[in-house]
Amino acid sequence: MKTIEWIGDVDGHLRLLDQTKLPTETTFLDCETPEDVYGAIKRLSVRGAPAIGVSAAYGIIVGLRDVIQTDRATFDQQFNKVCTYLADSRPTAVNLFWAIDRMQKLAQAESQLDPAAMRKRLLEEARTIDDEDREMCDAIGRFGAELIPQGAGVLTHCNTGALATAGMGTAFSVLYSAHKQGKNIHVYADETRPLLQGARLTAWELLQHGIPGTLICDSMAAWVMKEGKIQAVVTGADRIAANGDSANKIGTYSAAVLAKAHNIPFYIAAPSSTFDLSLATGEEIPIEQRDSAEITHGYGKQTAPLEIDTYNPAFDVTPAEYIAGLITERGVIQPVTTEEIAKVIAD
Numbered sequence: 653m654k655t656i657e658w659i660g661d662v663d664g665h666l667r668l669l670d671q672t673k674l675p676t677e678t679t680f681l682d683c684e685t686p687e688d689v690y691g692a693i694k695r696l697s698v699r700g701a702p703a704i705g706v707s708a709a710y711g712i713i714v715g716l717r718d719v720i721q722t723d724r725a726t727f728d729q730q731f732n733k734v735c736t737y738l739a740d741s742r743p744t745a746v747n748l749f750w751a752i753d754r755m756q757k758l759a760q761a762e763s764q765l766d767p768a769a770m771r772k773r774l775l776e777e778a779r780t781i782d783d784e785d786r787e788m789c790d791a792i793g794r795f796g797a798e799l800i801p802q803g804a805g806v807l808t809h810c811n812t813g814a815l816a817t818a819g820m821g822t823a824f825s826v827l828y829s830a831h832k833q834g835k836n837i838h839v840y841a842d843e844t845r846p847l848l849q850g851a852r853l854t855a856w857e858l859l860q861h862g863i864p865g866t867l868i869c870d871s872m873a874a875w876v877m878k879e880g881k882i883q884a885v886v887t888g889a890d891r892i893a894a895n896g897d898s899a900n901k902i903g904t905y906s907a908a909v910l911a912k913a914h915n916i917p918f919y920i921a922a923p924s925s926t927f928d929l930s931l932a933t934g935e936e937i938p939i940e941q942r943d944s945a946e947i948t949h950g951y952g953k954q955t956a957p958l959e960i961d962t963y964n965p966a967f968d969v970t971p972a973e974y975i976a977g978l979i980t981e982r983g984v985i986q987p988v989t990t991e992e993i994a995k996v997i998a999d
């Protein structure tokens with residue numbers, strides 16, 4: 653079952669597994685317009701930083717259907733309009749902007765191609781972004797598994813698996829590789845309030861792959877650590893600043909602070925496309941604010957009085973000093989400093 657799939661040839665469309673329906677329903681969304689793709693990203697039908705980037709790259713192609721018979725200037729105008737539109741779907745995951753930027757650079761470099769040829773070339777690029785993400789997931793898994801001790805309990809937060817990427821995932825790929833290597837790990841998945849990506853998605857993926865796991869509420873993490881059940885924490889990231897400060901799903905910072913208090917290593921696993929070296933520190937990372945209904949009406953049922961004020965930041969930033977290592981497809985960055993990151997990530 654594929655999370656993201658391009659159906660057909662250049663005139664095809666994007667098919668996404670609708671993650672808002674999991675774990676109870678497996679349904680797919682056929683995206684035929686940029687509006688379909690924008691909506692799917694915004695409402696989290698497709699989510700997870702790398703998956704958002706891959707979806708946006710394909711989303712550009714569906715927005716270029718009506719301009720292949722025109723001249724290149726008209727094509728470029730529509731292309732840039734679609735790119736700007738999709739870039740507005742979510743603010744925090746830098747992979748979205750990274751993928752769109754890559755498509756724009758290609759269009760600039762191939763200015764001699766006519767619209768039909770350019771659209772074909774852009775589809776090839778989107779497929780390359782998709783394939784590369786799969787390979788990056790595998791490499792992250794290989795490097796990360798080395799850090800996981802035999803028999804470890806590993807806490808993770810949010811969902812970072814095949815649903816969040818084009819491959820086996822980022823943090824989840826580390827867990828998957830350690831499991832495949834026979835390390836006899838046990839995963840503790842935080843439920844991840846308010847949208848329950850851990851409960852709905854990570855729990856589902858653990859079962860799919862037969863990885864031993866236990867679902868806990870976010871508020872239980874400290875106690876589970878205190879009980880000695882956790883030997884490592886591994887999460888993903890949506891954007892990593894030049895100094896290593898890492899934005900990820902709200903609650904990640906809490907897990908990092910708790911890990912430090914219990915002397916447990918806290919790792920972030922992310923591909924190079926998640927690094928934003930243009931930002932010196934995490935203070936500059938834009939944090940998505942989401943609708944209060946996600947807190948007051950968790951999955952439909954009203955759980956709070958409507959008159960209460962709410963605050964719903966979707967991400968937080970874990971300071972670099974809490975991170976024992978950044979697991980990338982190019983190796984593990986340790987210690988997490990601006991200098992070490994620049995050595996591995998700057999091309």
Ligand SMILES: CSC[C@@H](O)[C@@H](O)C(=O)COP(=O)(O)O
Nearest residue numbers: 699700701810812816888889901
């Ligand atoms: C490989 S995914 C890394 C992150 O994107 C993931 O941990 C996360 O925070 C996803 O948030 P979401 O709001 O579900 O898109």
